[in-house]
Amino acid sequence: xxxxxxxxxxxxxxxxxxxxxxxxxxxxxxxxxxxxxxxxxxxxxxxxxxxxxxxxxxxxxxxxxxxxxxxxxxxxxxxxxxxxxxxxxxxxxxxxxxxxxxxxxxxxxxxxxxxxxxxxxxxxxxxxxxxxxxxxxxxxxxxxxxxxxxxxxxxxxxxxxxxxxxxxxxxxxxxxxxxxx
Ligand code: SAM
Numbered sequence: 001x002x003x004x005x006x007x008x009x010x011x012x013x014x015x016x017x018x019x020x021x022x023x024x025x026x027x028x029x030x031x032x033x034x035x036x037x038x039x040x041x042x043x044x045x046x047x048x049x050x051x052x053x054x055x056x057x058x059x060x061x062x063x064x065x066x067x068x069x070x071x072x073x074x075x076x077x078x079x080x081x082x083x084x085x086x087x088x089x090x091x092x093x094x095x096x097x098x099x100x101x102x103x104x105x106x107x108x109x110x111x112x113x114x115x116x117x118x119x120x121x122x123x124x125x126x127x128x129x130x131x132x133x134x135x136x137x138x139x140x141x142x143x144x145x146x147x148x149x150x151x152x153x154x155x156x157x158x159x160x161x162x163x164x165x166x167x168x169x170x171x172x173x174x175x176x177x178x179x180x181x
Pocket of ligand 1: 088129131
């Protein structure tokens with residue numbers, strides 16, 4: 001089982017920071033991949049730099065796609081499950097997630113208005129509370145509930161920089177990388 005995210009929509013410049021944060025949450029909280037639509041290369045560069053420094057280059061993938069409908073359809077054909085996070089869905093508090101062991105999950109989150117068909121293509125529309133808030137918060141809470149907090153202690157093998165957790169101050173261990181000739 002693995003989890004990927006589809007970030008549906010992106011308003012040029014206005015959403016740069018939000019989309020970047022959605023990708024950072026995906027990486028940090030246990031997803032294997034993020035598919036993004038309508039973004040430019042600068043967001044890709046930012047995320048790749050984070051993976052390069054803090055790890056995840058071999059474990060977290062980013063793909064910019066044009067055709068999200070085809071992605072959703074092929075995901076379902078391959079027995080994957082589509083979870084759309086929306087305030088209009090069933091409150092996560094009232095759901096038991098019992099498919100987590102077997103099936104790959106694609107979490108769909110929107111930017112502005114999500115096309116109506118997504119609500120029907122999804123196997124499940126899940127609300128992180130039935131109030132409007134943010135895709136970053138919705139994704140983070142969903143993943144935290146899904147992984148029961150275990151994502152918080154995951155560490156990437158290929159990290160060049162690792163934080164030494166400190167109750168005061170800042171400590172970072174830097175791994176020296178040998179340059180090849
Ligand atoms: N008005 C937009 C709509 O009708 O789709 C919502 C825009 S909201 C800023 C962006 C995204 O945040 C949504 O598409 C959804 O994925 C997520 N989101 C916001 N509130 C949510 C909630 N209560 N539960 C789950 N997801 C939520």
